[in-house]
Amino acid sequence: MSGTFSAGDLRRMLSRLRDVMAGVGAVQGRLDKVVALIAQDLRADVCSCYVMRAGEVLELFATFGLSQKAVHLTRLRVGEGLVGEIAAHARPLALADAWSHPQFVYRPETGEDFFRSLMGVPMIQAGRVIGVLVVQTKEERPFNDWEVETLETVAMVIAELMAATQVVKREELFQSEGNATLHVRLAGAVLHPGVGIGFAVMHKPHVRIGRLVGDDPVTEQYRLHTALNSLRKEVDALIDSSRDNEGDYGDILEVYRMFADDRGWISKISEVISSGLTAEAAVQKVHDDTRLRMMQVNDPIIRERIQDLDDLANRLLSILSGGDKRTELPDNAILICRSIGPTELLDYDRRKLKGLVMEEGSPTMHAAVVAKALDIPVLAQVSGALSRIDALDQIVLDANAGQVILRPSEEILELYTAAVETRTKQKAGYAAIRELPAVTKDGMKVSLNINAGFLLDMQGLAETNADGIGLYRTEMPFLAMPTLPDVAAQYALYKQVVNGAKGKPVTFRTLDVGGDKIAASSSNAPEDNPAMGWRSIRLTLDRPALLRQQLRAMIKATEGEYLRVMFPMIANVAEFDAARRIFKLEMDRHLRDGGRPPKTVKVGTMLEVPSLLWQLDALLKRADFISVGTNDLMQFMYASDRGNTKLANRYDTLSPAVLSVLHEVARKCTAANVEMSVCGEMAGNPLDALALLAIGCRNLSMSAAGVGPVRAVIRSATFKELEPFVLNLLTADDSSLRERFRAFARDRGIAVA
Numbered sequence: 001m002s003g004t005f006s007a008g009d010l011r012r013m014l015s016r017l018r019d020v021m022a023g024v025g026a027v028q029g030r031l032d033k034v035v036a037l038i039a040q041d042l043r044a045d046v047c048s049c050y051v052m053r054a055g056e057v058l059e060l061f062a063t064f065g066l067s068q069k070a071v072h073l074t075r076l077r078v079g080e081g082l083v084g085e086i087a088a089h090a091r092p093l094a095l096a097d098a099w100s101h102p103q104f105v106y107r108p109e110t111g112e113d114f115f116r117s118l119m120g121v122p123m124i125q126a127g128r129v130i131g132v133l134v135v136q137t138k139e140e141r142p143f144n145d146w147e148v149e150t151l152e153t154v155a156m157v158i159a160e161l162m163a164a165t166q167v168v169k170r171e172e173l174f175q176s177e178g179n180a181t182l183h184v185r186l187a188g189a190v191l192h193p194g195v196g197i198g199f200a201v202m203h204k205p206h207v208r209i210g211r212l213v214g215d216d217p218v219t220e221q222y223r224l225h226t227a228l229n230s231l232r233k234e235v236d237a238l239i240d241s242s243r244d245n246e247g248d249y250g251d252i253l254e255v256y257r258m259f260a261d262d263r264g265w266i267s268k269i270s271e272v273i274s275s276g277l278t279a280e281a282a283v284q285k286v287h288d289d290t291r292l293r294m295m296q297v298n299d300p301i302i303r304e305r306i307q308d309l310d311d312l313a314n315r316l317l318s319i320l321s322g323g324d325k326r327t328e329l330p331d332n333a334i335l336i337c338r339s340i341g342p343t344e345l346l347d348y349d350r351r352k353l354k355g356l357v358m359e360e361g362s363p364t365m366h367a368a369v370v371a372k373a374l375d376i377p378v379l380a381q382v383s384g385a386l387s388r389i390d391a392l393d394q395i396v397l398d399a400n401a402g403q404v405i406l407r408p409s410e411e412i413l414e415l416y417t418a419a420v421e422t423r424t425k426q427k428a429g430y431a432a433i434r435e436l437p438a439v440t441k442d443g444m445k446v447s448l449n450i451n452a453g454f455l456l457d458m459q460g461l462a463e464t465n466a467d468g469i470g471l472y473r474t475e476m477p478f479l480a481m482p483t484l485p486d487v488a489a490q491y492a493l494y495k496q497v498v499n500g501a502k503g504k505p506v507t508f509r510t511l512d513v514g515g516d517k518i519a520a521s522s523s524n525a526p527e528d529n530p531a532m533g534w535r536s537i538r539l540t541l542d543r544p545a546l547l548r549q550q551l552r553a554m555i556k557a558t559e560g561e562y563l564r565v566m567f568p569m570i571a572n573v574a575e576f577d578a579a580r581r582i583f584k585l586e587m588d589r590h591l592r593d594g595g596r597p598p599k600t601v602k603v604g605t606m607l608e609v610p611s612l613l614w615q616l617d618a619l620l621k622r623a624d625f626i627s628v629g630t631n632d633l634m635q636f637m638y639a640s641d642r643g644n645t646k647l648a649n650r651y652d653t654l655s656p657a658v659l660s661v662l663h664e665v666a667r668k669c670t671a672a673n674v675e676m677s678v679c680g681e682m683a684g685n686p687l688d689a690l691a692l693l694a695i696g697c698r699n700l701s702m703s704a705a706g707v708g709p710v711r712a713v714i715r716s717a718t719f720k721e722l723e724p725f726v727l728n729l730l731t732a733d734d735s736s737l738r739e740r741f742r743a744f745a746r747d748r749g750i751a752v753a
């Protein structure tokens, strides 16, 4: 195998592979032929195919060049040896001298003493590693990128053969519960609370590709472009229907449309078609490659965008293979999936969808944002969901307690049915007080605002009758895009936000993204600690053009309206000064160019990096307002990663440490007459909101779902009782005060949801 292997050679090899695979006979026989053919065509001494068996073990399934005695005998755990290493990281390995690699393990039964070089690639199907394909040579030889890519293309073709013929039965990989009649609980992370009762529907995102090897690249290119046109039309139709129906998902879907037009993506697919694959196989190949690359990125937000990519690729595949995306749902359906994209979710009948359970998924994924807007309970990271839940299993999804109950007993069903009824009544109760102020029984008033990040969230403002948008996360709609949108696009978006707010104030936060998040396609080196890395204001101060463009768009969008701008991750006053100077440059420019000034201008900062606490006095002379981001402040104070589910309940916001810090901030802000608010998650939790009120915070910003419960709790509390109770606890030596708060509320009949 050498550099002389050309694109034409690859095409010829693929078509020979197709002939072997389309042939008759046992799968084993065909696989034997396949490995022999690959070894011969790639001029390698060995080609072996390892297949994933139950218990994450890779079994040598077919080989040309190694001892036939080792077939079905040699087994390696995932992570063990070079083959296990390739499977564990779903990454290729190409080694001129495999023996010197620290992971190398020698298996005498294979007779591999003679083989020096090794190149192996994972075989991937529906996002899972299902095996490893390896070639070896006797001579010590480096492999180049083209050779690795060639083997990847071949591996993909074989993976499809294996899936189609069920070389390993699904039941083997996912062993059953044993006693299928007992109820089973599976735990997960709550992305949107609520309870859903219904029957499991398995979401089938993966489209089976019928034909892999194309006969004529020109026809395949034509099919690709026709399918892309249909894809654009489908996305446009979804955008239109979202505007007519429950909510405006426009900005999420617009990002999709931009993807569908992305030249880089399309030209990569075209290239692969030229190498001999069909349009659908090329889409799959490019998708698998991009997916793997994105999986390597440390940044969780980038990894979340993988679902969007899956969604788009599946949609395109489904068009190419003429599949029907709509699945008929039973009246009460709980959707089960590994992960899902927002448009896939929108393909289902929303009236019948009572819940969403995912094996993967994370809070800021777009599907979760959509589900939240539709008020569908969502549980993510439910390990074993796909293997343990069968289609039409009866299910209780308790996304308040973070659990799924399979095959519930009659008693459990009755309990939950009653809980759903209570919740419906509660919601009606919140709706009934939406026009009433958030004021304690003894007259202490609190301003309630919502956090938003998508246009979709703007509906929450009207629904909750909140006082404004306390935090608009400008980065949200742009995260999936390869580059930042220009000033005109940003202006258009901010203008819609301002119009949607109908005169209520909106606090725009400038970009809070990490280096990777700005340009998914850029080659920024992954960081060890992205949350503490080159992100947010650090990045935008280093690339002031980004900040200037964003501020220009915000200023223009708020002509004649309130303008509130907030900078994230400010660690010292020098950074705030620098950011404010840039803001002034843009404001001067706007006025110089004849722009109308906003009605009022307030420039403030997030307080979420602990170092800023020690420069509060200086800061309060400069900032018009301060918003405490308790999500980040907590994670930095406790050195506890906010995204790590193992640490999720380890430290509490209702702790003497957090409350003492916030008390001091509130005291100083009041003395300096600077507005202070809290916009972290804690603000939307009724018990936490009471504590914040007691320590002097009068302005809270939260997700829209929190406004009703917080309004209710405030209206049922008495400030004169609350304040001394909380202030006395600031010096307690408890790690959490939550139970004491709960008892306090219970004893006084305070309405904690």
Ligand code: PEP
Pocket: 471, 473, 512, 608, 628, 629, 630, 631, 632, 633, 679, 680, 681
């Ligand atoms: C916070 O850190 O508390 C906050 C509100 O910002 P984000 O969650 O966007 O980091």
Ligand code: MG
Pocket: 568, 608, 629, 631, 632
């Ligand atoms: Mg933050």
